[in-house]
Amino acid sequence: MRTLGSPYLALLAQAQGGALSGMSDSSGTSPLELLANSGYVAKVVLFMLGMMSIVCWAIIFYKVWTFRRANRQSGSFLEVFRRSNKFSEVQAVCRSLEDSPLVGLFQAGYAELTAQLRQATSTEEAAPAGAVNPRAAAGRPMLKSLTAVDRALLRASVVETNKLELWISFLATTASIAPFIGLFGTVWGIMEAFLNISEQGSTSLGVVAPGIATALIATAAGLAAAIPAVIAYNQLSHRVKLFASEMDDFAMEFLNISERNFT
Numbered sequence: 001m002r003t004l005g006s007p008y009l010a011l012l013a014q015a016q017g018g019a020l021s022g023m024s025d026s027s028g029t030s031p032l033e034l035l036a037n038s039g040y041v042a043k044v045v046l047f048m049l050g051m052m053s054i055v056c057w058a059i060i061f062y063k064v065w066t067f068r069r070a071n072r073q074s075g076s077f078l079e080v081f082r083r084s085n086k087f088s089e090v091q092a093v094c095r096s097l098e099d100s101p102l103v104g105l106f107q108a109g110y111a112e113l114t115a116q117l118r119q120a121t122s123t124e125e126a127a128p129a130g131a132v133n134p135r136a137a138a139g140r141p142m143l144k145s146l147t148a149v150d151r152a153l154l155r156a157s158v159v160e161t162n163k164l165e166l167w168i169s170f171l172a173t174t175a176s177i178a179p180f181i182g183l184f185g186t187v188w189g190i191m192e193a194f195l196n197i198s199e200q201g202s203t204s205l206g207v208v209a210p211g212i213a214t215a216l217i218a219t220a221a222g223l224a225a226a227i228p229a230v231i232a233y234n235q236l237s238h239r240v241k242l243f244a245s246e247m248d249d250f251a252m253e254f255l256n257i258s259e260r261n262f263t
């Protein structure tokens with residue numbers, strides 16, 4: 001028995017040593033080597049996810065910088081607006097604070113206000129002396145329609161909101177489709193792994209593991225692109241809502257001042 005068992009034990013030890021050496025070689029494979037040996041479809045999927053991730057991060061940094069600048073200039077504009085006694089004084093500082101969405105609202109309302117007051121002044125000059133409105137005769141300019149000023153502010157609010165929301169929808173798109181693109185790459189990679197098994201006729205770990213590992217990289221890349229996009233989209237959308245609320249408050253304040261002084 002010892003004579004027959006010794007060669008068997010020697011062969012078993014040799015087989016185990018070969019398996020361990022194969023496992024150590026496969027464990028040393030880096031993700032970059034897996035990507036280099038991956039198929040054409042996997043590389044295209046990873047390239048798409050990488051580009052989407054780069055664009056998303058560029059949008060995130062740009063919008064954060066833009067929103068901070070807009071918030072800072074809105075504070076400065078409101079300080080000037082509430083301290084000034086005339087709209088013309090506020091108009092003079094608008095060019096230096098044009099990144100604030102409130103400046104767009106003010107300029108739209110001020111343009112409509114000025115157009116109505118000029119039209120009223122020209123009508124008074126052209127009318128006979130006995131037909132002039134007694135209230136306007138005191139030298140106080142009068143608005144013809146406060147509703148028109150409100151509509152001008154509303155249009156400007158829509159324009160400014162669209163500017164704030166620019167490119168944010170791409171974050172939502174990336175958050176929605178990036179996991180599915182990664183899943184497609186994973187499914188395709190697993191299909192290639194099974195085809196490789198059928199060609200080599202072996203189901204050993206050294207044959208199966210590299211293909212499955214390469215396939216799972218696509219899912220990881222999809223999640224890596226989608227998770228920051230979801231977080232950034234929610235945060236930036238919340239900031240846009242805050243800006244929209246601030247614009248609504250400013251529009252009401254502008255209308256109240258116009259009603260007190262020009263009606």
